[in-house]
Amino acid sequence: IFTGAYCINPFNGNRVQIWVTNYVLADYGTGAVIGVPSEDSRDWMFATKYDIPKIITLQPRDHELKLEEMTEAYTDKDGVLVNSAEFTGLDIKEAMKGIMDKAEKEGFGKRRVNFRLRDWLISRQRYWGAPIPVINCPHCGEVLVPEKDLPVMLPEDVSFDQGSLSPLASSESFVHCKCPKCGADATRETDTMDTFICSSWYYLRYTDPHNDKETFAKDKVNYWAPVDQYIGGIEHAILHLLYSRFFTKVLHDAGLVDFDEPFTNLLTQGMVLKDGSKMSKSKGNVVSPEEIIAKYGADTARLFILFAAPVDRDLEWSDKGVEGSYRFLNRVWRILGHFEEAIKAGKPDYDVTKLTKDEKELRRILHVTIRKVTEDVRDRFMFNTAVSSIMELVNAFYAFQDKEMNAGLAREVAENLIKLLAPFAPHITEELWSRLFEGQGSVHQQKWPTFDEEATKLAEIEIVLQINGKVRDKLMIPADTDREGMKKIAMELPRTQELTAGKTIVKVICVPKKLVNIVVKG
Template sequence: MRYNFQEIERKWQERWEKDELYTIPDFSPNPKYYCLEMFPYPSGKLHMGHMRNYAIGDVVARSKTMQGYNVLHPMGWDAFGLPAENAAIKHGNIHPADWTIENINTMRRQLKQLGFSYDWRREFATCHPGYYKWTQWLFLQFYHRGLAYKKKAAVNWCPSCATVLANEQVKEGACERCKHEVEKRELAQWFLKITAYAEKLLNDLGQLKGWPDKVKIMQEHWIGRSEGVKIKFKVEELAEEIEVFTTRPDTLFGVTYLVLAPEHPLVEKLLAGKEQAGAVRAFIRRVRNLSEIMRTATTVEKEGIFTGAYCLNTLSQEQIPIYIANYVLLEYGTGAVMGVPAHDQRDFEFAQKYKLPVKVVIQPVNLKDTESDSLTAAYLGEGVMVNSGPFNGLPSEEGKKAISEYLEAKGLGCRQVNYRLRDWLISRQRYWGAPIPVVYCTKCGQVPVPEKDLPVLLPREVAFKPTGQSPLADCAAFLHTTCPKCGGPAQRETDTMDTFICSSWYYYRFTGPREEKGPWDKKKADVWLPVDQYIGGVEHAILHLLYARFFTKFLYDLGLISNTEPFTNMLTQGMVLKDGAKMSKSKGNVVSPEEMVNAYGADTVRLFVLFAAPPERDLEWSEQGVEGCSRFLNRVWRLVTAEWDLQNISSGKRKAEPKGINQTFRRLTHQTIKKITEDTTKRFNFNTALSAIMELVNALYQYKEVPETDRDPEVAKEALESVLLLLAPFAPHITEELWELTGHQESIHKQPWPIYDPALIVEDEITIVVQING
């Protein structure tokens, strides 16, 4: 007998909504637990990646609720972004707002169909004025503290999307979204000064004990802290100095050339009157069209060109040539790099290519007289300083300190800490985003919009063709305004904000989504924050997770929150694959969650994505696996409805402790409770937890074969109820139905989590292998 999943799932979804089962109070005597999955972009329909992410979060939320926590488990929509605008361009008859709302309605229906335990009263979309008003307000907090600024900069430009991209949105020289090759352009852009928080962002990674090491390592590398010395190289013919940052001052005597970024401000002065000037300028034009990622990729050939100019080695006073190369960027360090071919592999290869001298200045301790001509690769290790004048014979580590002190004493350099992290470029030349709340007045200049005038609303009537400037620039009703300072004519900023701004603070808004006096109520935020468990893809390790940490630290400094990190624990789930590849329309291997739910039921599909692989691993889609999960749920249904009469199974209070087979079976029940408790709430090994439930179900079928006179009804009842309670977070509909069928009045999802007895899980006998006399 198969159970009617359509009828049962529809029944309980309607009942839960009517009873407001998942509506939770902000203030409760129970301990709080904030469980959050990364909210989705409303692209149209749920995909299996969504399904897996939210199924994981729902098990965590439901099990924590049963363990006595007051659980906040909300859902909303990361609703601004380019796809909505592109849909308007493509179809011509649909507005981005309408497209977005239509998709939200579809995806909300699908999420409810899956039975996720969200508190839907807290739902919001970032494109709603009630939300982006506070996004704009937060921008102004950065602005008033000098952390939001506008400047001309060489930026990543996607010709296809006709907008600027942050460095993190460029992958292997192409736009992360549309895969078009990215160009470099110089535009006036808005930035947030994330570099002001570089030290805190790096140091506080140590607090994140509940984060995967790989995520912390990725952030550490992206921030890229390095200690070194900024050294001055004199250009005698110009009476100018070129500053270079290095972490290896001990190799300074080995510098045999200098390399500048094509954008370096001294380039034109260096080229004046040089016969190489024409060729150098042509090289610069070619290189500047390449994206930053392309120029620094390890797979890209390092190219350079001699400028015809020279500078002096700061210590040896030898003349060394100045080159321009594709791998040096103005935005990193000082835009100039010293070439030490004997002790840096990239420099060695560059020197070999352009026949530049190689000078050994660090001698390995166990070798003697390493000759430059005999090197086949750079020596990167430590050793003893040679060919370094008065510093000869010093261990290289001591040499770093000695040379740094010498340079500082002579005014030739200074010790410095550098970061790879750049300020966050947030301007986007598109319509569907939060408007930047700034106006430009001919009299007053750049003026922030007063907080009382927020939100700056997006106009509805705009043209969406990508022209290289925001569609808002062609909307007179939006563009022309009055200066809030002098009352004269002014124009609004027409760029909108990067959508990562919206997602950098949304987890706070869930604590008070209808709050009108501020972005959140601090009392409520202090109750709920930080998020106890955050769940999402590792692809967000640098972008979203770093930006969220930055926002949190800034908001803490403002006194708006009491936590310094947004997420205590982080789980990064793997992808859902089919035929060994990530599901995508282009590969034709997409499986629709909705179609699977219609065919097998929500509980079955949930069970499969939780059972088929550990959360952090990629999951290979298998319809046979789905069918297996369906068979298991039907076995549970038969076990409770046909094999055992749970309502009448108990004969009253147990008169004596179980013995024999009953004792063995009760021990198995308590061992299963222990394993599933640990696997579900501590280790998140949902696949092994489900395996343990399946084993207990099999054991119950076997226990049923024991003669009735030998069975203890209380042992059977405890085991059956434990199966339903332990399975409830994974398969909420069927367990709710069976709980009701067996005579229980209150929802199974409001029942306490089963507790194992430590004394019962100990085996009476164990086998010990002993070896005697070999």
């Protein structure tokens, strides 16, 4: 419902409509939120239904969004701000700090951390889990098990019959004991602790697993921990991860570890979906791995999953996508087989100065791919874009299918292509490696490829010629041409002289590697 009222956006002074809706969460922020249709799926649908204007405020880095072409919100929280006053052009992560600084400086907002740690009921009526070290005495009440009697071990004489009680309650030898305070007959607590109790710190025990004197030696835990990279599902975000942080801070305060955060870096992986929902037996939308592997092989299934979506986003299962991955691996097999003789004849230390123009371009693409895949895998976990780069390299390799190729280059491309593809498709690459590079051991024992910076440089680039801001021509120039050189080349073009004849040239604007804009009047 539109209230008929408006508020003022304090960043730019614009009026914003105030609506009451049924999807705003009362416990999120203050319960009133600003809708950004271009970046939020629900806001997009809401604005579309009620004909509320949409404004693009975030552009991806690799292409330009246009409202008239958009059918859904751009929900990747990465890119550059647009239509954002003084923050336009800034990276979103860089801009966030400046936006909060301005809100606090001008007094209309302030930073706040929302904590989502809730009360935690740790008792479970199940066998697995650590027994709760408490004894119930009729005289003393609840009594902690003395430290000398720890750990309390799980009994083995238990029954797993269905019932409301924990299986531990069925063990007479476990339940009945003496009160450590008064010596009277007493009973043990039969609930076990939630397994999150153990998973909140067990990785720290891994640093010193055989220590029978203490939980772990301080020098060992400080050497190995905190964990460099944590990978888990989104369901861990407000349970396991927060509990682990809580435990670690307690251990730090107790002087047992020198760090107060358990994990240095977090990667939250998406789920595999089928028909728009999470795969589950109850929904009948599970895809059998055995069937996929039997028909296409394990490499195809693996490659499709890594290529189909960013690792932190949900992946929609697609039979066509699986077919595409299968066809790609077959293309790799065919092109390497086609150049098998040249690859085996090629020398690692061949003379790159003797390459043709087309061969130099293929070598440039190879080394650009090595750099891209290395950075995508090592720094960003962007497996899908890494695979995409490898596919582009294979396409460039295929352009030589009906041509002669320098044997040294054929060997260099093949060797690095197989190494780059190996983590994604380990079986076919091992077979290709043993066939083409016999006697060199497993591909998975080779050193990761390194790129030649000089080889990645373009010899020529395409720039745009504009007259008064309108594109009039495109031209190729040497990649290292400076502003003065760009201006000279552009001004000498017959097309430029034709379009500026009889007019006054006011100024020439050169944007390196992009464009030359000639401003004229008359």
